[in-house]
Structure formats: C-alpha cells, structure tokens
Amino acid sequence: MSKLKFNITMSLDGYVAGPNQSVKHPLGAGGEQLPDWVVKLKSFREMHGDGGGGDTGVNDDIVRETFAGLGATIMGRNMFGGGPGPWGKDPWKGWWGNDPPFHTPVFVLTHHAREPLVMQGGTTFTFVTDGIESALKQAKKAAGGKDVMLGGGANVAQQYLAAGLIDEMEIHVVPLLLGGGERLLDGVAGRVRLEQVRTVDGPGVTHLKYRTVS
C-alpha cells in the first residue's frame, strides 16, 4: 500500500529553520547549516544532476533508502518558495532550476490557484488549493502505488501529522542549536502517537525513523 513518508533535518533543539526566515534566507539565521550533511552526498548530487562525485557511506545509504520507491511529492508553499500571496505575472518556479531533483509529480499546497508547471526531468508542479487531504489523494493517484514523500516544511508536516495522515517520519538530527525559528513538532502532541522504527548513527547526523500508530 502506498505510504505517506516525511523526512526532514532538525537541529538538536527541535528547529527545522532558524529565526528570521526570508526569501534570501529560507532556512533562517543559522539554518543554512542544516543541510550541510546532505549536500555533499553522492546521492544528493546525482538527484541534482551533478553525478561527478560526492560522499558515499552511511548517510548516502540513508538518503538512497529514503528516496527509493517514491512516486510523488507534496510540499507547502513556503518550501516551494517565492514568498506569500498571489503568484503574479512572472511567477516563481521553485528553488531548483529547470531540472528539479524530484523527477516525479509534485503537489504544492497553496491558497492561490495556478496552472500546473511542467519542468524538465519528470518534475511537474501541480498547485493544490483545496487542502491537505485533496493533495494526498492526488499525490497517491499520481504515484500509482508507489510511496508519496512529504517534503515539508514544518507547518505542512504538522497539519498532516495532526490529521494522522503520515505513515512514516524520518528525522535527521544534526548537533546544531538554533535557539529559535520554526519548530518541527509544535502542536501535534495528543494528536498522534509514534513508535520508534530504528535509529542509524551517521557521521555528523543521526537518522531517527518513526511510524505513527493508532
């Protein structure tokens, strides 16, 4: 059965973005260090069309496992980027250039309708304005039996967690202390119960995997 999986990098003090997020600093102050562990991996470079190197090992294996068997992606408007509000005349096309790393249909949750955006390499952005359950339904259909990845950010993840719709959650904990910003697990206590699946000790990052239980 197709699962909804979520994975995100979190500081040890619980933040997935530092304070003062902006278009220029989407991960806030200090938050730009959160993806340090992943951007240097071979798997990451391959996904981003740069196959010319990168680290292998435990962290690389985890990323490959995470992205194996995915048929679609869901993300919030903040993660897609371009700032809030209507899309305007020359609308933002995401952070990722012409060949985004998803290579699947991507469903972007937004309050502002927009035509689908077809990119290179198999990524199509579809903009969903009628809520998280609709996005999940569309994503599962597009995935054709494969799993769906929830890309983030924290707000969207909290909505899906609180609604009991996430099957599996992997948190990559890095030894950063951001002291403020966007907390991953606010507002979900009492709405969802988690069970530990496994932990993997990688260099500079710990991979904690949980499943939701009812």
Place this chain on the structure above:
Amino acid sequence: MSKLKFNITMSLDGYVAGPNQSVKHPLGAGGEQLPDWVVKLKSFREMHGDGGGGDTGVNDDIVRETFAGLGATIMGRNMFGGGPGPWGKDPWKGWWGNDPPFHTPVFVLTHHAREPLVMQGGTTFTFVTDGIESALKQAKKAAGGKDVMLGGGANVAQQYLAAGLIDEMEIHVVPLLLGGGERLLDGVAGRVRLEQVRTVDGPGVTHLKYRTVS
C-alpha cells in the same frame, strides 16, 4: 581528567518534563512516561537495591556505561524535590528513600543553606548555595579523579551548558510528544557547540551522545 557528564531522557519534541509539574507530579502531565524505558532495566533495579530481575540488552548496557566510573553527582533543587523555599523543620530527604541510588556524594544546588544529609549506601547530600562553579569544584574534589554526573533538571543543565562546563551530554530520546513543559535546550544556542559522539538504537529509545567543543 575528571569529566562533567550529563544524561537525561527527553521527549522527541524536546521536553524533559511535561506541563503542570508539582510535588505530586514532578515530571508533569505525561512526563511520568519519560523514565518507562529505564525503570525496567536490571542495572536500574540493582542501583535501587532491587537486584531481583530486570531487562538486559542494549538499553541496560548504555545505563551501565553511563554510571560506570562516577565519583560524585550534582543536581538542582527541583530534582532533589520538596518544593521551593526554605527547608523547614522536618526537611524533605529526596525522592529515593533511605538508600538513594547514587552511592556517591551528591551536591544539591539551592538558595537555602542546610546541613549535609548522610543517607545509607554511601550517598551524602551536600547543599551548595554559592553557585554552579562551586558545586562542580566540590564535586570534582569529592570524586577523587572519577567523573561527575550532572543529574538535572533542565534549568541546571542549561546553566552548566551555557557556562561551557559540561564535557559530555547523553540524551535518551523517547518517541513521546508532550507538547509543553520544561524544554531541555532552551537558552543555550550560541553559548555552546556540540559534536556528535555516537548514537545507539535501543528498544523504544535512542541514545544520542555529544561532547562540547570550543
């Protein structure tokens, strides 16, 4: 060289006690589940004078490793218990009965002076009113070259972390979401840098060990 080590159980959303802590509910609402993983271990039962059973395995090994080579303990007034303010005529003697599980000198940080309290089994509570550095100095002296354990709670740990005095920190992360209460890592960002030492995957709990770097 004698190290100051700190270990504590934390919910996945960052709390070491739930909301509404009281003398009757020292770990707050929901927080009473935090030590579930440890109280059933053989090592824990032995330390508490109940050698008649308990679980062995990964978690038990971690607890044994944590408490090996300790010569003294430091804790805050809240962890010692009995409520705030002056000690009164028939003062509180801790949560642990006549034979507390420490079996070493214990230094309790408080604003209220009190004579040392000698218990059975090698535990002596000494009440320190002149601050965290004095407590650490006294504890290291009492430990005679062995390590010193900082027992908690969060407030005292934050003071020691912010002052750069903790050498090693082990956080036992359990898959609970408490949604409020006492956060472990508030107020320390920018004051201390951490480096991941190792992670161990135990049943129902993940053991994350860090050291501070300057």
